[in-house]
Structures are given as structure tokens and as C-alpha cells.
Amino acid sequence: MSTELLEVVDLSASYGAVRALDAVSFTVPERGFRAVLGANGAGKTTLLRTLTGLHRADAGRVLLDGEDITRLPAERVITRGLAHVPEGGGVITELTVEENLRLGALWRSSRRDRATEAEVLDLFPPLVERLGRSAGTLSGGERQMLAIGRALMARPRVLLLDEPSLGLAPLVTKQIFTLLRDLRERTGLTVVLVEQNAAGALAATDSGVVLNQGRVAVEGPSTDLLSDDRTRHAYLGF
Amino acid sequence: MDHFVDLTLSGLASGAVYAALALSLVIIYQATRLVNFAQPAIALIAVYTAATVAPLTGSYWVGFVAALTVGAAAGALVERFVVRPIARVSQLNGIIVTLGLLLVAQGGVGMIWGNEQHGFSYAFDFVGRPSPADVFALVSVAVVAALLFCLYRFTPLGLRMRAAAFRPEAARLSGVKVGLMLTTGWAISALIASLAGMLAGPPFISPNVFDIVFVYGITAAVVGGLDNPFGAIIGGLLVGLGMSYVSGYAGPELATLTALALVVLVLSVRPDGILSRPTARKV
Numbered sequence A: 001m002s003t004e005l006l007e008v009v010d011l012s013a014s015y016g017a018v019r020a021l022d023a024v025s026f027t028v029p030e031r032g033f034r035a036v037l038g039a040n041g042a043g044k045t046t047l048l049r050t051l052t053g054l055h056r057a058d059a060g061r062v063l064l065d066g067e068d069i070t071r072l073p074a075e076r077v078i079t080r081g082l083a084h085v086p087e088g089g090g091v092i093t094e095l096t097v098e099e100n101l102r103l104g105a106l107w108r109s110s111r112r113d114r115a116t117e118a119e120v121l122d123l124f125p126p127l128v129e130r131l132g133r134s135a136g137t138l139s140g141g142e143r144q145m146l147a148i149g150r151a152l153m154a155r156p157r158v159l160l161l162d163e164p165s166l167g168l169a170p171l172v173t174k175q176i177f178t179l180l181r182d183l184r185e186r187t188g189l190t191v192v193l194v195e196q197n198a199a200g201a202l203a204a205t206d207s208g209v210v211l212n213q214g215r216v217a218v219e220g221p222s223t224d225l226l227s228d229d230r231t232r233h234a235y236l237g238f
Numbered sequence B: 001m002d003h004f005v006d007l008t009l010s011g012l013a014s015g016a017v018y019a020a021l022a023l024s025l026v027i028i029y030q031a032t033r034l035v036n037f038a039q040p041a042i043a044l045i046a047v048y049t050a051a052t053v054a055p056l057t058g059s060y061w062v063g064f065v066a067a068l069t070v071g072a073a074a075g076a077l078v079e080r081f082v083v084r085p086i087a088r089v090s091q092l093n094g095i096i097v098t099l100g101l102l103l104v105a106q107g108g109v110g111m112i113w114g115n116e117q118h119g120f121s122y123a124f125d126f127v128g129r130p131s132p133a134d135v136f137a138l139v140s141v142a143v144v145a146a147l148l149f150c151l152y153r154f155t156p157l158g159l160r161m162r163a164a165a166f167r168p169e170a171a172r173l174s175g176v177k178v179g180l181m182l183t184t185g186w187a188i189s190a191l192i193a194s195l196a197g198m199l200a201g202p203p204f205i206s207p208n209v210f211d212i213v214f215v216y217g218i219t220a221a222v223v224g225g226l227d228n229p230f231g232a233i234i235g236g237l238l239v240g241l242g243m244s245y246v247s248g249y250a251g252p253e254l255a256t257l258t259a260l261a262l263v264v265l266v267l268s269v270r271p272d273g274i275l276s277r278p279t280a281r282k283v
Helices: A044-051 A074-080 A097-105 A114-123 A140-153 A170-187 A198-204 A222-227 A229-236 B002-032 B039-057 B060-087 B091-113 B132-154 B156-166 B168-173 B178-200 B211-224 B229-249 B252-269
Strands: A004-015 A018-029 A033-037 A059-064 A082-085 A158-162 A190-194 A207-212 A215-221
Touching (some): A004 A190, A018 A044, A033 A044, A033 A170, A033 A198, A044 A190, A074 A082, A082 A140, A097 A140, A198 A229, A215 A229, B039 B091, B060 B178, B132 B178, B156 B178, B168 B178, B178 B211
Antiparallel strands (some): A004 A018, A004 A059
């Protein structure tokens, strides 16, 4: 029995004739915190979308705790414990903050899960006083908190995040990265973080995968990637 | 003064029917951004079901329930097997197909039941002020609107349906079966359209009986704001009252014009309808 919770094996995906992912393979161990880095158009978002069934895989497999979930429709993937916070958060601005949170737990039970709600609100105190307000009134940072909160309401085993730092102040980004680390320590959550902000992401994660034109260009421990000048110049731009 | 009360009551009663039709359009528009021209077709199938079932069983109410059930099922089937595969290609195609469905249904009803008018008995009297028929129209639409509000606002199903309508992808990631929610929404919408048909149809029904009623229903939806259910109800009552006053004080030949005037007036002041929030949309 391997300790790899999420295994991606030779995953390929395309948009029409354009190949967006070309035989991408990597693994994430249980309680791992892995960054997926790369330039614009490297395939990071497509990778996450293919993992959760929002985009169809052409070939390859996605295994979650040994179970093949490659062809599972997106609305079923969450029931296996794989949560996805999409780019921009995917907060539903027409609903209230509380409704967004409740939505996250609905697949488990139609009854309101106040215990998990309390845990999540504990992580994001700014949301508490805004529960009854429309999610459209939240600031960018609060929206990202709500998006992560909604994903956590599903009690996932693996959390996929697509550029949570997008449009946020550096300080807020840092808070979110720290929070993800804490979550991992406390609850054993496995996290895959797709980021444009490579320096920040590598500082927070254990290991990273660098994508380039839909292929894995480099992978390794975050500290190695940070200190390897060639990788940094070639793919990460800092 | 008596005349005014009369006009108000009959305006509210017919307004309730327009409100119900408008509401049924708004439910679908919110979820799919599609104006469903097949709505009168569903109402038509519903009333003809009632007109067939009621005499057979001897009870208006058995016919009534059969009408709403068949109507709702027709709505679900239309969404699942006609609109969904086509609207996936293009939204405009979806709208045109609903128009086509209306023609098919009218033709089909004509072939089965005949194109001439049928008498259709009603459970309520049309005389009196307010007449029992008026009261039933107002009360049943109010009850349906209230139930709908509670469904959307307070139940898990309602939350799923709203999430699926506003952000289908985010809803899917939260485990919502978006397709099922769409079908459910169409079934509910068709049920309300069937109710509107049962209220507007009698005493005579024919394959084209709902054409004009539907025009006022669309008017109500546009006036109120196509993506606001409260707007649909306000719009429906406004259209009903406006037409009743104008035909009462100025002559019935001007009633149709009132609806047009209302649309022009409201849209020139609020282009998205009375209750719609201005929204930014990507172009």
C-alpha cells in the first residue's frame, strides 16, 4: 500500500487540436503540500480541471487513494474527497455567504452541518459577521476565504487550489498560504496549490512540480527548486 | 367607485394569470437564459388533459391534478430531450426550437381534439364580485408563488437549484447535479404554466386559446425584469390592472395597446425591467 494519496499517471488533455497536457505524471503523498508552477498557458489550470472532471482527459489516469476517478463526472469527484477551488474562487455572488458555505456540505447531507460550519468559521473570522450578506459584497481576500471555506465544508481529503493569490495583496496571500500549512498540520489535509506566484508558493509548500507547455519540466522539493538558479530563470521568472 | 372596484378585482384576477405565466418564464430564464416559447404549448397540453380526464372521472379536481402532473412531466421531458441537446450547440437554437414546439403542440392538439372551440366546465362561478373564479385565480397563484419562494429560499433543493442556475461549474464542484436541477426547474416552471392555463382557459378552449394570454405573460415578465421572480408577479398584476382600467374607462379595443404602452414606458426608464438589478455582463 503506497502512501501516495493522489496519483496522476500520463495524463493528457487538449482543447481541439491544441494539446494542453502531455503525459503529465506526478504524485502527492498523504498530508503532502505540493505546488504546481509554470508560466501562463503551461497547463496548470487545465491540469486541475482535468483532475476534477471539468475537462475530459484524452489519456492517462487519475487515482485517488488507489481508486480510478479519471472518468468520474465533476459532481461525483467531490464525494470521493477531492475538492477544487477554481480560478477566481467560484464563489456564487448571488447567494449569501452562509448559503455558499452550506452548499459545500450539501452533498453529504441535506441537513445543515453546524459543527463543520463552526470549524470553518473559526479559520476565517472575517466571514462570521458577514454570514447573512450577499457574497458579492465581499472583498477579494474574503471571497477567497469563502471559496476555501466552502471547499472545506465538504470535508475533503485533498484540496486543489487554482491561484488563490490572484488579485490579492501580498500580505493576504501570505496569510492564506500559512493557513493552508496550518490546516495540513492540524487536520492532515493534502493540498495541491497551483500558483503563478512561484516564490511565495515554494516558500510555503514541501515540493513542487513545474509545468512547461503541458509537460512536467522539473519537479522536486520546494527548497531545491528555490535554490536551483537554472530552474528559476528558465521557468519561474525570478 | 363601484366600477373602479370591479375593474380592480377583474384586473387583479387576470393579472394573477399573467403573473403565473411570467413567473414560469422567469424560472427558466434564470436557469438557462432562454425565453421558453413552448410554455403555452405546455399549458395547452395541460388543459386538454383536464378537459379529457374531468368528464371521464366526473370530477373537475381529478382533471386539475392530472393537468398539472402531465404539464410538469411535459416540461421535464422537453428540457431533457429537446432543449438540452440543442441549446448546448447554441442558445438561439434553443429558443427557436421552443417556438417550433409550440407550433407542433398546437397542430397536434388540433389533430387529436379538433381545431374548433370546446366548452370546458369550470369548478367556479364567473359571476359575482369578486367572482369565485377570480378569488380562486388570485389565491392559487399567491399560494404557488409563496411555495416557490419557500422552496428556493429555505430548502436544500432550492439552494442547489439556485447554485446551478447562477454558477453551474461552481455548483458541480460542490456536488450539485446541474442537469437534474435544470430538469427540475423546467418541471416546476411547466407546472406553474399549466396552472395558468387552467385559470385562463375556461370556459372555452381551442388550440390557439393561450396565444394572447401568453403575449401578456411575456409582457409581464419583461416589464418586471426577466430574471426576477418578484418582478414577474408585480409585472403580471400591473399588466392585468392596466388593461382592466383602460378597457373599462377608455374602451376594450385599447386594452392590447396598454400592454405595449407599458412595455415601452417601463423599458425606456428601466431597460432591464422594474426589479432587475443592473448587471455587468461580458460582451
